[in-house]
Amino acid sequence: MDKKVLVIDDSATVRQQVGLALAQSGFSVIEAVDGLDGIQQLNANPDVGLLVCDINMPNMNGLEMLEKIQAEKHGGSIVPAIMLTTEGQPELVARAKKAGAKAWIVKPFKAELLVAAVSKLIRAA
């Protein structure tokens, strides 16, 4: 499994912090600024092994992006995702899980826990 992770967040600081934490642990990281950009990056980088995705973003939010990816795969295997968000409503969690999310982290995140979750999901994929 590839160790490339796509980080999708409209906040430059979050992208940087997630990117640094993952890069320091040996992951290759690419970034997207919203859901639309995330889909484009995913299509351009088929070797992406995991998504780390915010929910509240302009143009297309993280849940809409996951649902679109899932719909385009027509039931095929999709890239696993970790939701990294300030949100915590159970209905959003349930919606994310249905769309293929494998983990949910409420910001602010602990870098070592994020890295551990990414490692676990990449290994399992």
Place this chain on the structure above:
Amino acid sequence: MDPSKADGTLPIAETSSVTSLRRHQEAIAHRIRDANAMTEREVLAVGESLRRIVDEARAHVQGSQHALQELASASIAEMIERHTALITEFVEAMQTQVMAQSEAARHATEHTNRIVDLGRNIQHVTMESRILALNANIQAKRLGDAGRSFQVIGQEMKQFSESVRDANEGVQELAEGLLDALPRIRTLAERIQEVSQQFSRDVTARVSEVAVANAQLKGQIADSIAAGDSRLREIVRLSQEALSHLQFQDPIAQSLLACEREIGEVIERAERLVGGSTATPVEEQSPAPQPEELSIESGNVLML
């Protein structure tokens, strides 16, 4: 915000207050965006510095590891082995030559001793020749004219024996010189052999010392790199901890933007009131139901 006119609109004074509020709201929004941009810029700069620190530490450790790999690739060990083999080969060749020289000297001594023996035989023959010459002369004197030929033979024999004696003395002198020199040559050859054997033993001992020192050096470098690895892991851990602390920026930015939106919404409601809107006054609006929050602490991971 209680409407005082019969048609439900606010007086002009209150309208200008709402307009003033809108200006304040725009100023607040401007400041919030400036503050967010500034904190984002600074946090990104700190993050970049952390990245450089970790990259530098990683480059240092990788450089050390590369150096150790080169050291472990046996370049020094191979060099030592190569030179040791050359020295051993040289010493062996030298010893072979020295032994051959010593053997040659021994043979030369034997041959010279034979020459000395032959010289003694020649000396004996010379003595015999002189006696014969003497006898020939005696016979020549006794026979008078009839013995003239004996006189010639006696003289020839005498000259012959003297020539042989002189030549033999020269050969004996040379042989004695050789017999005197040859043992010294053998002694020197044996001394060279001893020195070369000692040299070989010394080189082997030094090579062993160098090999041990090399192994110790490699061990020390490996320990140093292991310590570097440990420090690098600590640097990474601390930088990740620092990154965790830097995350104040995004939630604060989001909160400030939410405040800005709420202020905007309040002012919009006020504007609707001023404009005679029939919308429910702000204080009478029922608050939006708060969504149920997940019981997960910030930073923790919920596996789905």
